Amino acid sequence: MLVTRYNKPVYRDRRFDIFNELLNTFNEAQTADEPREIMDFVPAVNTREASDAYYIEVDLPGVKKEDVDVSVDKNVLTISGKREVSNEIKEDDYYRVESAYGKFSRSFTLPENVDVEKIKASNEDGVLEIVIPKQEVIKDTTKKIEIQ
Numbered sequence: 001m002l003v004t005r006y007n008k009p010v011y012r013d014r015r016f017d018i019f020n021e022l023l024n025t026f027n028e029a030q031t032a033d034e035p036r037e038i039m040d041f042v043p044a045v046n047t048r049e050a051s052d053a054y055y056i057e058v059d060l061p062g063v064k065k066e067d068v069d070v071s072v073d074k075n076v077l078t079i080s081g082k083r084e085v086s087n088e089i090k091e092d093d094y095y096r097v098e099s100a101y102g103k104f105s106r107s108f109t110l111p112e113n114v115d116v117e118k119i120k121a122s123n124e125d126g127v128l129e130i131v132i133p134k135q136e137v138i139k140d141t142t143k144k145i146e147i148q
Contacts, residue, residue: 041083041102054132056108061126070112070121070130077119079128080105 044059058079060068068081083101090096110116115135122129 017128041104043104043106045106047108051134053134054111054114056130057133058106058128058130059122059126060128063126065078065123065128067124068128070119070128072116072119075110075116076107077110077130077132078105078107 043063046057048055056077056079060081060083063081067083068079071078071080080103080141082103099132110132113134113136115133118133120131
């Protein structure tokens with residue numbers, strides 16, 4: 001059974017706090033041998049703008065480039081993928097690794113002055129960098145047309 005935590009709105013509602021505490025108790029009751037269901041994984045994103053392009057950097061440590069998809073649809077850039085479970089336990093001195101995992105998706109609305117055909121993405125040292133080149137927007141100009 002997949003249990004999903006409710007993301008409460010800005011106002012405080014004690015009923016959902018109690019529900020989330022119950023979910024936390026359920027998660028803590030699982031034994032070390034039981035695999036956990038999909039957890040939240042939200043990669044950190046940095047954006048910046050230069051004179052020639054927009055840059056998006058996504059922190060994806062431990063994520064293979066084959067597990068990441070970058071696409072543009074109707075001027076919305078979407079970065080999605082999955083991070084696999086890292087379940088490592090060593091018995092002698094007891095060593096355990098915990099890391100967030102699961103599916104993720106981040107979307108960005110692109111401005112009008114980008115060249116969608118020339119967008120490039122590269123992955124180095126766990127950081128996905130997307131370069132979105134700018135193109136000159138043709139502004140409405142007034143022009144007198146000569147009648148021949």
